[in-house]
Every structure is written in structure tokens, then in C-alpha cells.
Amino acid sequence: MKEQRFDVWAAGATYERYMGRWSRLAAEEFATWLNCADNLRWLDVGCGTGVLSAVVTARCRPRMVVGIDRSEGFVGSARAAVPLSTHCIVADAMSLPVRDETWDVAVSGLTLNFLPEPTAAVAEMARVVRTGGLVAAYVWDYAEGMGFLRRFWDAAIETDPSAVALDEGRRFAVCRPERLSKVWADAGLVDVSTAPIEVPTVFADFADLWEPFLAGQGPAPGYVASLTPADRDQVRDALSAAVPRRLDGSIALTARAWAVSGRRAVHSGASCAPAAPEEAGGALGDHRLPGDHRPGSLGARGGGGQNAHGRSRILSRCAAGIPGRAAEYRLRRSYGVCGAVVRKSRTRGLTWERNSSK
Numbered sequence: 001m002k003e004q005r006f007d008v009w010a011a012g013a014t015y016e017r018y019m020g021r022w023s024r025l026a027a028e029e030f031a032t033w034l035n036c037a038d039n040l041r042w043l044d045v046g047c048g049t050g051v052l053s054a055v056v057t058a059r060c061r062p063r064m065v066v067g068i069d070r071s072e073g074f075v076g077s078a079r080a081a082v083p084l085s086t087h088c089i090v091a092d093a094m095s096l097p098v099r100d101e102t103w104d105v106a107v108s109g110l111t112l113n114f115l116p117e118p119t120a121a122v123a124e125m126a127r128v129v130r131t132g133g134l135v136a137a138y139v140w141d142y143a144e145g146m147g148f149l150r151r152f153w154d155a156a157i158e159t160d161p162s163a164v165a166l167d168e169g170r171r172f173a174v175c176r177p178e179r180l181s182k183v184w185a186d187a188g189l190v191d192v193s194t195a196p197i198e199v200p201t202v203f204a205d206f207a208d209l210w211e212p213f214l215a216g217q218g219p220a221p222g223y224v225a226s227l228t229p230a231d232r233d234q235v236r237d238a239l240s241a242a243v244p245r246r247l248d249g250s251i252a253l254t255a256r257a258w259a260v261s262g263r264r265a266v267h268s269g270a271s272c273a274p275a276a277p278e279e280a281g282g283a284l285g286d287h288r289l290p291g292d293h294r295p296g297s298l299g300a301r302g303g304g305g306q307n308a309h310g311r312s313r314i315l316s317r318c319a320a321g322i323p324g325r326a327a328e329y330r331l332r333r334s335y336g337v338c339g340a341v342v343r344k345s346r347t348r349g350l351t352w353e354r355n356s357s358k
């Protein structure tokens, strides 16, 4: 997909009203559809403001969740939104800064269509999951089922025919189940399946629908920001005329996404089941999670669990903002995250940031 100058992802706070509130509903459905076992290591690619990471943390009883996104602004919002046990890193989905075969599940919500080469991005996700691990994603069906965006682009094209080049339904051919299946198969994944996810998008009134388009985040709001006030009003009026209203003025539409999943090929015993303790130890080398003093626990971030390997000492040093080479090395190894340093944040305890030395 060719990136457009309107594909802006910078201010996480304004994303919530535009898309985050609907993205969360889709993430809930997606997690239900995946129906994964407890105690897995999840990587959320293109985590944005942390919507899917938070849902996985709340619902899937994960062993570990790490979100990765290119936008520093969105990752900043994600860090403030996700539970303390979830980590968010600034990094490029096309070159994940994590080791091969160290995750049980790699997921991506509403992001695949924004990546320059979806098949390469999915192959990159496949690289980092263990044999038998799951790679799954969902994307809005911009061409048909994503009600308010479909109506927005139809209204925009009605008033400005050149907007057709920006129409997400035309740009993002990958957002159809056949294309998603092909991308997953081309990335070498097996047992590929797709499913529709439909969520209600109910707006209190037209202002509730329109105002988020003025906030500048994402392709449609980015396009609106480029219009003159008069042209913007024309699009608004065309959209207003196109949406059905209920008696109380509210607007009830639906948004459909397509979910896709597949597994990294395995010769026997394939499953989405959690790694057995000894298997997990193998995947992570000898390095368990910091503070991981009981099987299946992520351990406290910035707290320091007690165990025989001195992890509490490592965490104490990190929490004091002085990880030291040995501690930083261990933490990198534990998370399979390369090129990242642990920094102390006053409010969030330990956080991860990418540095240049990958």
C-alpha cells in the first residue's frame, strides 16, 4: 500500500473518538473469535493507542503482552492506557525488533492495510512466533461494511471527484477476505481462516459522527484537514444527507471488519495452546521474565519479584533508572526485544524505548 500524506498517526488522544471507541469493540470480538488459551506471549503489531493490547491483557490471561507501533505519539497514549503489565515500544512493523520464534501469538488490529507491503509484514510476524504459533489480524472492510467511513468517502467523492484516489475502499484491496487469505498463505502460514466481525457504531447525533473527522488523525480526517472551510462544509452536508437518523437524532450504523488467522507450520501437535513451562524456557533461553517468580506470571513491572536468580535486584536497579549493562541485557533477552533500553518513568515504572543500536 502506498502511504498517503493524509495517513497521519500522531496524536493518540484524538484517535479515541474517531476510531478507538469502535476499534475496541472490534478487538473484543476478535479476541473472542481467536479463543486462545491462557498464559501466552502476545505481540501486538501496530498497537496504536493500545486498544487491542488492553483487550488481550484484560480478557486473554496472557503471560506477556508487548505492543509495537511506529508512532511515538500513539505509543505515548498506549503507555498511559494499558495496564502496567503491558509494554509498548516504538518500532517499525516491517522490521520487528524481536527475536525469531519467541512469541505464541502475533496479532495486528486495523493496521495491515497501512503497511507498505502486507505480505512482508505478515511474514515478519510469522518469523517471530514459535512453530505452531498464531498470526492473526483484522482490518475494516472499507469497500463495503465499514458504514460510517463508506458513507464519508461517498460524500467526499460526490463533492470532490478527485477524492476517489484517497477512498480507503479502493486503496486497501487487502481488506477483503480472499486477499487476506492469500496474504496469509503467501507468508507461509497454514490453517488459514477468515471471519467477519461486525460491531455497532451508534452516534449520539450528527455532531458525534462529524466532529472526529475534524481531528486530523487517519486518512479521512487528514483529507478533511486539507480542505478549505467551504469545501469541508460541502462534504459535511453531503454526509449529513446520507446518514439515516433515528427519532432521537442518533445515527445507528454498523462497521464490519474481516479477521484472519493462520499458524506457523508445524509437523505435529500444532495448537494455539500455551507453551509448556520447559518449552517456554527453551523459547526464551534460560532467561525467564523479570520478576517471574511463578509459572505463567509476567511478574511485576518495576516491582521486583523474589526468586532464586536475583531478578528482584535487577528490577530494583532498573526501577532506580540505572539498569546497568547486565540487567539491561537480561531484560532484552527476557523479552526477546532487541535495540531497546529500559527507562524509568515516574508514572509508569519500567518502559521500553527503541534506541538506534539494534
Ligand SMILES: C[S@@+](CC[C@H](N)C(=O)[O-])C[C@H]1O[C@@H](n2cnc3c(N)ncnc32)[C@H](O)[C@@H]1O
Pocket (backbone or CB within 6 Å): 009, 019, 020, 023, 045, 046, 047, 048, 049, 050, 051, 052, 068, 069, 070, 071, 074, 091, 092, 093, 094, 108, 109, 110, 111, 114, 115, 116
Ligand atoms: C488504524 S491505527 C490502528 C491502531 C490500533 N491497532 C487499533 O486497533 O486501534 C493504525 C496504526 O498503524 C500504525 N502504523 C502504520 N505504519 C506502521 C509501521 N510501518 N510500523 C508500525 N506501526 C505502523 C500507526 O502508527 C497506527 O497506530
